[in-house]
Amino acid sequence: MTQYHKQPVAAPPVVQDFLSYLVGIKNKSRNTAYEYSLDLRAFFEFYLQKNAAKDLDDAAIQDAYLKLTIADVQNIDRIDIADYLYHMSNKGLAAATRARKLAAVRAYFDYMCYKTYRLEDNPCEMVESPAFKRKLPVFLTEEDCVELLEAIRQSLDKNARRDYLIIALFMCCGLRIDELVGVNVGDIRPYQDGDTTGLQLVVTGKGNKQRTIYLPDLCIDAYNVYIAERPEPRDAKEKALFISQKGQRMSHRAIERMVKKYFAKANLDAARLSPHKLRHTAATNMLNANTDIRVIQQALGHETLQTTQIYTHVSNASLREAFLNNSLSQRLNEREEHKAK
DSSP: OGGGSOOOOOOOHHHHHHHHHHHHTSOOOHHHHHHHHHHHHHHHHHHHHHTSSSOOOHHHHHHHHHTOOHHHHHTOOHHHHHHHHHHHHHTTOOHHHHHHHHHHHHHHHHIIIIISOOOSSOTTTTOOOOOOOOOOOOOOOHHHHHHHHHHHHTOOOTTHHHHHHHHHHHHHHOOOHHHHHTOBGGGEEEEEETTEEEEEEEEEOGGGOEEEEEOOHHHHHHHHHHHTTOOOOSSTTOOBSSBOTTSSBOOHHHHHHHHHHHHHHTTOOTTTOOHHHHHHHHHHHHHHTTOOHHHHHHHHTOSSHHHHHHHHHHHHHHHHHHHHTOHHHHHHHHHHHHHHO
């Protein structure tokens, strides 16, 4: 799956060791390592600029970062971390963003202190993460989902059947875009459990962990239609289920553009929505169908239950709305308004 994963940016050996540890030992995805590499580079470049005898231009600071040594790392203290947080705040970065970037720095120093013992003191030990409220995930209503699928169904695009299956998998199965890009033809296979038969999808998620998804009828029907006319890839060895117009595995960007296009066709807010919002939609629909939260955790491939629990707030919000928008209250209000006239 590595051909479509982002590769970590160039890093000095003292940082590259940590990135290799993330992928090789912690089994994190290369995309995760890429994000960590960006966050760590930003921190160390700030530190080097702060302690430089004169202002460094972009080329000089990048060169200094690539020459970062263990001695430089050992000189970093709690004040440097606090200064970095203050610097990010002055740049206007949101608390959630600052907390995420600090988490990368904290993970690095934890590794250096408690895994390799190359540092005696952890400069992040007494540093608190910025407090922030988690935003409720954006998701589509059932009516929105119907409108979106209908927009694809009515499309004259030659790839409409492919696109219908892609969006159905996002919407019904909660796939991440990485996971969908990586689906191969052989990953969808028939199964039989007693008298029950159907199709299942074996998904390779973060850290190359696999999970099984049982396809609902909507996805099975869409799959059967698409697979019957799946175009031949340019390379006969290409195993990707979803083929681009160039005869290659579809890219992240191509899928994002396609999904945005159909959001617009369905008169949905394309600027606010994304493929990941369809994953939120799948999770919310599962929860509203009274699916056990631990089952949802497994279905979505979340490492911790805490990640899944954010959807309970969505469900509670829907429940609250159902009570507050009680039709009896509306009828009484309408009657009072009528009397007032």
